[in-house]
Amino acid sequence: MSFTMKMNVEGDTATIRLAGELDGSSAPDLNDLVTQAVGRQVGRLVLLLDELTYMSSAGVRCLVFAHQKLPRGSQITLVGTKPEVAETIRLTGFDRSIVMR
């Protein structure tokens, strides 16, 4: 049930490493962090997901939240997305302007 995250901002890129379960209770924390990143004028967001064990529909919504908060044309990259999570994101159309690696 635990969830941790850590942000590192270098230049205009914010990298956030997520671990544990991203669900309705942890999603607001991630949104707060994304808001902070936007306050630091980042134009690129990289989410490291390889230590994420679970991503609920509320978690998937964070991607839209980030997309809407970041300046137009910003890139969001997901790294280490588990295939089934990537599939869910794609099939529900949440992959708009998101790069999955």
Place this chain on the structure above:
Amino acid sequence: MTILEPIDAYPTRRIAGYPVRAGRSLPFGATRVPGGVNFSVYSNHATSVTLVLYREGEAEPMAELPFPESFRVGSVHAMTVFGLDVERLEYGYRVDGPRLPWQGHRFDPDAVLSDPYARMLTGHGPYRHRSRVALDDFDWEEDRAPHLPHEDLVIYELHVRGFTRHPSSGVSAPGTYAGLVEKIPYLRELGVNCVELMPVSEFDETDNVFTGVNYWGYSPVGFFAPKASYAATGREHMQVDEFKHLVKELHKAGIEVLLDVVFNHTAEGDERGPSISFKGLDNATYYMLTPDGHYYNFSGTGNTLNCNHPVVRGFVLDCLRYWAAECHVDGFRFDLAAILGRGADGGPLHNPPLLESLAYDPILRDRKLIAEAWDAAGLYQVGSFPHYSRWSEWNGRYRDTVRRHLKGDLGVTGELATRMVGSPDMYSRRGTAATVNFVTSHDGFTLRDLVSYDHKHNEANGEGNRDGDDNGNSWNCGQEGETDDPAVLALRARQQRNALLILLASRGVPMLLAGDEIGRTQLGNNNAYCHDGPLTWLDWRLREENADLFRFTRRAIAFRRAHPVLRGGSPGSVHWHGVRAWSPDWSAHSRVLAATFDGGGDDCVYVATNSHWESHTLELPEPPRGQTWHLFADTAAAPPMDAFEPGSEPPLANQSQLTVGPRSVAILVTH
């Protein structure tokens, strides 16, 4: 910017260990509010209501919260519960009240009922009827409904699972909303601009005493809930998102979305059926009952929803508003809609309040409303459905007339003419949008089967071939069923083209059954509601096998799009002909009919149909405005000369005569 915190976002007391406060009566259902979930449910005859909460997948509830008397307004029980993990929550209601079936009351405090307003049900497994709280936020981007004029629609009726479930579909998520998204390029290529989805709200797939399978879905359980098993992401409970994504993608492609909705009955059956929701919530309100408390059965399925009761009316309206406003759906086709015009005692009403409310509702104002204007108890209202200048109808008489003409029946030429110009005998004051024309639908033979079988072959349905329509006006072209006789096959190929051409050259809104454009067969089964398998799934290998038929259909749709005069116009824009120009033969032995549809300019079309087994040479009227006749289609010609690309039709060598082959249809256009 500071956000003003609402002052009612805090609990006032605890019930069963959960922090709660009196909820808001509106909106009904379970709604996320700051810090919690607002549950609102109503029942006019209940004496007590308890909210039952489950951790997902667990047999026993984690809590039962009785609604305190002070949380009730009128008959609406509302409570906000704080601190719930909505994504892992399932819920239902335990409702008590009189157990007096002879007075219509069937309360049963042992049953946990699903919320009729639930936006999601669990949808599978032993707890499939449990309700869930949906996250209703969605990124619609700039989604805009295509808002196509009603008369310009070409409707394509499809079953979400059946359309891509077959292994040959080649999609990554077969049988789902997401699978359908992958087939949008196919729909664009075909040229249809509207899909009508057979029921997609939660229904009971096992509701069938004969085969244990209900595939079509006319057996509703959750009216607000998109079916979880049609979502590749249903396991993650993201069916609402996946459905909305489908609508968004179809809109991007310029394609409208109509839902086939079933408000005439539910899956609860009669007194022998299960108690899922309405029956235990307020049976006497939701169902039409005889004076001694038995179920009226105008739907042929055991019960009949009491649609014109003010409470039920409100429910139906809430539901349609949800689909229209929250899910961006463009319209609805109402199953057995004649029932929606019946009163509480079953009698047809002159001014049915439900139909009137829907016709004038502000949210539904621009949405298409299409009635299947009959029911299973003999009320047939094609042409007389209470329409308020808003409703259109599935034109069953169009279907029957075209089928009879195709098989060569005598005495139908006059009626065929009427049907081809929008059935003005029934809809003259309402325009061509009032009639939805079709030759085939999910209910009955596919087009290929219509020309391959004289009789239905429903043995696999488990009712000794007694189910299904006996009067399908079909003709097998000389042999029953599958054959390799080239003459029979050639005639069948022609007959399918004849049907498509007449349909797509008729005024009124054409509806195609998915797969008819590539020769889908159900092996003569004309009531395949109970088969979830290769018999009903679209086999995409037919796309190659019947590429000629696909191309023909695509061209016929494109031709319709290019010619507004085929979609509407004054009665004076149509002129009738027979073997002699300007002299139609309306006699009972006539099997030849021709017409010019002249919309001015290049928009002039000559349609000739000959259902006689011999060819006829027809004198052509002089083309208007000094133009010449060009040949768009001739079903007697071998593919690919059976239809040409609209705009590139070759000129006719003989401008004064046209020979229409045996059982053939030809279309000319002026340039």
